Amino acid sequence: MGPDLRKIWVVATTEFGSSVRTKSFLISLLALPIIMGASILLQTIVADRADVKTRRFVVVDESKTLEPTIAKAVKDYNAGVESSDAKRTRPRFELEPTPPAEGPGGDSAQQLALSERIRRGELDAYVEITAEGSEPAAVRYHSDNPNDSILRDWLGQTVNTEVRARRFRAAGVDEALAMRLSRPVEVENLQLVERSAATGDEPGAIKSAAKVDPVRTALVPAALMFVVFMILMTSAPQLLNSVIEEKMNRVSEVLLGSVSPFELMMGKLLGNAGIAMLLAVLYIGGAYGVAAYHGYADVMTPGLLVALGGFLLLAILLYGSLYMAVGSACNDLKDAQSLMMPVMLMSMLPVFVWTAVLKNPSSPLSVGMSLFPPASPFLMLMRMAMNPAPPIWQVILAVVLTSLTALFCVWAGGKIFRTGLLMQGKTPTFAELAKWVLTK
Numbered sequence: 001m002g003p004d005l006r007k008i009w010v011v012a013t014t015e016f017g018s019s020v021r022t023k024s025f026l027i028s029l030l031a032l033p034i035i036m037g038a039s040i041l042l043q044t045i046v047a048d049r050a051d052v053k054t055r056r057f058v059v060v061d062e063s064k065t066l067e068p069t070i071a072k073a074v075k076d077y078n079a080g081v082e083s084s085d086a087k088r089t090r091p092r093f094e095l096e097p098t099p100p101a102e103g104p105g106g107d108s109a110q111q112l113a114l115s116e117r118i119r120r121g122e123l124d125a126y127v128e129i130t131a132e133g134s135e136p137a138a139v140r141y142h143s144d145n146p147n148d149s150i151l152r153d154w155l156g157q158t159v160n161t162e163v164r165a166r167r168f169r170a171a172g173v174d175e176a177l178a179m180r181l182s183r184p185v186e187v188e189n190l191q192l193v194e195r196s197a198a199t200g201d202e203p204g205a206i207k208s209a210a211k212v213d214p215v216r217t218a219l220v221p222a223a224l225m226f227v228v229f230m231i232l233m234t235s236a237p238q239l240l241n242s243v244i245e246e247k248m249n250r251v252s253e254v255l256l257g258s259v260s261p262f263e264l265m266m267g268k269l270l271g272n273a274g275i276a277m278l279l280a281v282l283y284i285g286g287a288y289g290v291a292a293y294h295g296y297a298d299v300m301t302p303g304l305l306v307a308l309g310g311f312l313l314l315a316i317l318l319y320g321s322l323y324m325a326v327g328s329a330c331n332d333l334k335d336a337q338s339l340m341m342p343v344m345l346m347s348m349l350p351v352f353v354w355t356a357v358l359k360n361p362s363s364p365l366s367v368g369m370s371l372f373p374p375a376s377p378f379l380m381l382m383r384m385a386m387n388p389a390p391p392i393w394q395v396i397l398a399v400v401l402t403s404l405t406a407l408f409c410v411w412a413g414g415k416i417f418r419t420g421l422l423m424q425g426k427t428p429t430f431a432e433l434a435k436w437v438l439t440k
Contacts, residue, residue: 003266007259011267016274019238025275028234032283052081052088055124055151058096058114063131066159071095073158091150096123111142118144125151129159136163191387218358220299221385225354225378227283228312232347235276236319239268240336243327243421252421261418265324269410273316280312299385307384310399311377317406318374319347321413325433329420335427350378361386371398373405412437 019025061067074093081090101110114126125143129136139159141152168175190209196202246252255264288300322343330336349369357366361383370379371394380398383390419436420428428436 003260003263007263008267008270011259011264012270012274015242015268015271019271019275020278024238029279029282032230032234033286051150052091054092054094056094056096056122057124057151057155058098058126059129060098060101060110060114060126061129063129063134063136065134066129066136066162067098069162070155070158077154093151093154115142118142124148127155135166215296216299217387220296221382222354222358223287224304224308224385225350225382227280227287228308228315228378228381229347229350231276231279231283231312232315232319234279235272236316236323238275239272239320240323240327240340241333242268243324243417244330244333244336247328247421248332256421261421262414265321265414265417266410268324269317269320272320273313276312276316277309280308284308304381304385307381307395311381311402314399314402314406315377318377318402318409319343321406321409325413325416325420328417329423329428329433331424331427339427339430339433346374349375350382354379354382357382358386361390362388367394370394371401373398373402376402415439 059067059070061070074095078092081092082088099110099113101107111126111128114123117123118125124145125141128138128140128142130138130140136159139156141155143152165175168178189212191212193209194207196205196207243252246255252264259267284300284305288297291297291299323340326336326339326343330339349372353365353369353375356363357369357379360366366379366383367390369375370383370390376398380390380395384395415437416433419439
């Protein structure tokens with residue numbers, strides 16, 4: 001006798017209704033836009049607040065020729081650090097006198113003393129300029145904050161500009177002419193030339209290539225992938241908590257008196273899929289409104305919306321069944337942590353490789369990962385929003401492989417769910433879970 005679709009529908013609608021009426025659903029619904037909005041606001045505030053802390057440094061010039069040039073460059077630089085309204089826009093530099101390398105230890109003692117001053121906060125950095133003969137050979141920048149590149153970059157540019165000018169003069173080359181001849185050419189990032197539509201003002205005309213828009217080529221594909229990921233992470237873990245809570249409260253034993261384990265599991269899965277679809281409609285609807293306001297209404301094509309809905313449904317079935325299987329096999333959330341690790345690693349896989357896919361969507365890594373079923377719902381959707389778009393056979397193959405994997409996960413998860421839901425005591429091992437799956 002097959003599963004009763006009416007009972008599955010009752011469980012699904014009950015799961016959906018009980019979830020959307022809770023405060024946690026409202027919080028999770030608002031969490032994503034609040035976090036994204038706060039992140040954008042914070043970045044805007046940080047961008048407006050430039051780091052203007054004064055950088056104090058010492059130059060130990062072995063060549064004995066560059067320190068005066070650096071001192072003059074510091075003076076010129078500091079003259080332009082304040083805007084017209086006397087507001088500082090970038091940090092000032094303070095070049096302090098070089099202490100003598102005298103006494104026991106010589107240069108090493110001098111470097112140790114400068115390092116100790118940096119540790120005490122009296123200096124930000126000291127710079128060694130080594131020499132080969134009369135020409136500077138290397139610039140060694142020492143600081144206690146290796147990620148602060150403002151002073152380091154400025155020093156590198158200043159020293160290299162001076163060294164290059166000296167080399168030109170030594171070779172008898174006009175520096176201005178050399179700079180003009182070696183001036184780099186700007187590289188524009190453009191799309192391909194195409195012919196306009198057969199209808200319109202200029203049917204069939206050849207259109208000039210437009211500049212590449214980073215919003216369309218990078219932001220939209222990444223946003224689609226993370227929307228699916230965030231919806232999955234918002235809805236699927238609720239299944240784990242729900243199953244464990246019902247098992248701890250013995251509610252599942254009462255439910256199994258009316259429905260079979262498979263009907264209960266499928267009802268919960270479909271109810272969770274309905275919650276995910278509701279979240280997708282709300283998030284995508286809000287994102288579409290923002291995109292339309294900024295003139296990007298055409299980025300969300302009907303094909304992309306269908307792909308998003310399909311891949312999201314497959315991701316919910318695939319990961320939701322695994323979450324429920326783990327929940328049914330455990331007695332509490334603490335026991336579930338070890339069993340959840342493989343599932344969490346699989347779900348995080350797209351986050352680890354999405355930048356590589358964004359840079360080269362046709363590379364073997366991108367194609368392979370987007371056809372790998374646990375990552376396909378995220379990465380194939382991302383590739384579909386990019387140029388070049390994946391061949392249709394790759395999209396079909398990803399859908400087929402992911403569907404088969406989702407069906408297998410539902411089947412295997414159902415076997416674990418049926419055995420684990422009524423089992424108490426020690427948390428099973430992975431070998432025991434495999435045995436449950438293979439048991440007829």
